[in-house]
Amino acid sequence: MSAALPRRLAAEFLGTALLVTAVVGSGIAAARLSPGDAGLQLLENSVATMLALGVLILIFGPVSGAHFNPVVSAASWWLHRRGADGLTAPEAGLYALAQVSGAVAGTVLANLMYALAPITRSTQVRTGAGLWLGETAATFGLILLVFALTRSGRGSLAPAAVGAYIGAAYWSTSSTSFANPAVTIGRAFTDTFAGIAPGSVPGFVLAQLVGLVAGAAAVMLFYPKPTAGATALTASP
Template structure:
């Protein structure tokens, strides 16, 4: 009975990661499509609208699904949490698989809502040392927030960091390998060309490692060691 209950809990957690990542990508891509249509060519207004939708949606998703799965929605977060023992290592691969599938499904859902071709690939190249450094900074900051925020404030602080990093980083802060993966399936405002994805993912993983190192260097938080 105990094993069956544990298996059901693990299945629910993996499902929550797929659902949350799908919803997050639908929010990011869908709000980008809407913003681009309404902004009349003003990229600053479009980015502001895209940022607000992402921040609000991310807060809701973390609050709703955090108690089920931890609300990672991000392979970099999952791998760091597994490496430090905060997530059973056997869940890491299912989490990452669910996040990637959810990200692609989120792109397709956004397209369906806006009557766009479901299957497409982005042509928006995002390359260069500045972009890669920006992704490393955004990812390091995100992991530092995730690891040090109290559970009560995690949703607000994570969303606030992502919203700020949309504007102060050259890459507009993907900070998430699943987001990069999903956004390559959308030739829209939020898209990234497939050829640009490997550089972003490597930078994100490196940034996540830096975030973990900074967390350890800063010492235990008020509520937990780690």
């Protein structure tokens, strides 16, 4: 039987919080350790993020599915809405609330660890067609990867595969692959290396939603039905 909903929501909150703490905290550390070298800063930030993501999926996957991302939760609902597995629409909404609040909490924690104000308005403007296209591509690839694994019975590979994908997408997409509305919102509350100006958030989130739709369509094309033994991205039985 899957974990009770309150436990799953707590796992999504804490997992997303720790993920964003890793993203923002490593960004702050990178800027301090490697001032003036943006490439090295991005390398340090991306390595810390991909490793943290893999570990957090291992920790929380058996409890909540380790979504940490509203578009993953939305895809879980949509792709399994006709079956008994997957999230219901209300559950997906509650997952999103837990993820967004966790992302903000993670940013606050990272700011405080580095003796910064708990909440600061980011001034890092990230806008333009190229960046939006990068976010669409990053989110498309993430959705396709996650559900290709789960629908083909290879969900155990998710910690390594998702971490590796995000690490690669940091470097291959123009936007450095936020690919997550909750993380995007959380990063608006830090005026540091990983921040995004609040005015840039809507464009990123809209691009992520486009990537969600395109990714879900690709999953339905290539993996129209889960293979025998495959499970939805919720909690382990």
